[in-house]
Amino acid sequence: MSFAEKIRLYFITDGRSHGHERVAEMALKAGVKTIQLREKRLPAREIYGIAKRLRRLTYDYEALFIVNDRFDIAISVEADGIHVGQEDLPAKAIRSLIDEKFPGMILGVSARDLSEALEAEKYADYLGVGPVFPTSTKEDAREVIGIDGLKKVCSAVKVPVVAIGGINHSNVSEVLKAGCTGVAVISAIAFSENPEKSAEELLNLIENSNKPHKPVNR
Numbered sequence: 431m432s433f434a435e436k437i438r439l440y441f442i443t444d445g446r447s448h449g450h451e452r453v454a455e456m457a458l459k460a461g462v463k464t465i466q467l468r469e470k471r472l473p474a475r476e477i478y479g480i481a482k483r484l485r486r487l488t489y490d491y492e493a494l495f496i497v498n499d500r501f502d503i504a505i506s507v508e509a510d511g512i513h514v515g516q517e518d519l520p521a522k523a524i525r526s527l528i529d530e531k532f533p534g535m536i537l538g539v540s541a542r543d544l545s546e547a548l549e550a551e552k553y554a555d556y557l558g559v560g561p562v563f564p565t566s567t568k569e570d571a572r573e574v575i576g577i578d579g580l581k582k583v584c585s586a587v588k589v590p591v592v593a594i595g596g597i598n599h600s601n602v603s604e605v606l607k608a609g610c611t612g613v614a615v616i617s618a619i620a621f622s623e624n625p626e627k628s629a630e631e632l633l634n635l636i637e638n639s640n641k642p643h644k645p646v647n648r
């Protein structure tokens with residue numbers, strides 16, 4: 431499976447509903463092929479423990495494992511990649527370290543607009559672009575960019591774009607039509623009563639939005 435196929439549905443964990451490991455395993459069982467560990471409340475030692483367990487799980491399911499924010503934890507558990515935003519360690523510094531010491535490691539960088547995206551793509555393997563829609567999952571989320579904002583970035587950059595922020599079953603097809611490679615979700619899976627079913631349904635919607643429109647023969 432190519433990198434683009436793997437990031438088509440990109441699940442970011444949140445431990446508050448079902449716990450990181452359980453929710454990640456349910457998403458993996460459904461067929462999700464990229465998992466990011468995002469944990470903002472726990473001490474580094476606990477995040478490290480969770481990361482080690484998610485690393486094992488993602489190996490078993492042949493899925494990519496990305497760690498949010500913490501490059502130290504990402505390299506300690508041999509994650510496939512690290513995701514940083516505009517307030518985190520600079521992408522340029524991480525790119526230098528990756529090239530020198532961790533070749534092949536994936537670097538994802540958040541961008542909200544064209545100028546951030548054009549700067550970030552100098553270093554990134556993919557961009558996380560949003561928030562496309564309002565979200566209550568990220569407390570310090572910036573102003574929404576909407577489908578138009580997303581389209582502008584997608585048409586201007588060369589690296590794959592993963593759209594993020596308020597993406598769910600009812601808007602995922604519209605988001606993919608904006609030209610992004612993938613969609614990242616938290617609450618649509620993590621805060622669902624049945625994460626496995628929600629992930630399966632999202633994957634089906636994504637699969638169907640890949641199919642070209644069939645003209646009706648009259």
Ligand SMILES: Cc1ncc(COP(=O)(O)OP(=O)(O)O)c(N)n1
Nearest residue numbers: 498513514515516540558592594614
């Ligand atoms: C795939 C993806 N895109 C964007 C983000 C957001 O990163 P950041 O802006 O650093 O915000 P936090 O997630 O750290 O609160 C992401 N994590 N993943």
Ligand SMILES: Cc1nc(C(=O)O)sc1CCOP(=O)(O)O
Nearest residue numbers: 560561565567595596615616617
């Ligand atoms: C982690 C994160 N980053 C965002 C950004 O805009 O960079 S929005 C966001 C939260 C995404 O959660 P949900 O799918 O529940 O809306």
Ligand SMILES: [Mg+2]
Nearest residue numbers: 499514515518
């Ligand atoms: Mg961050």
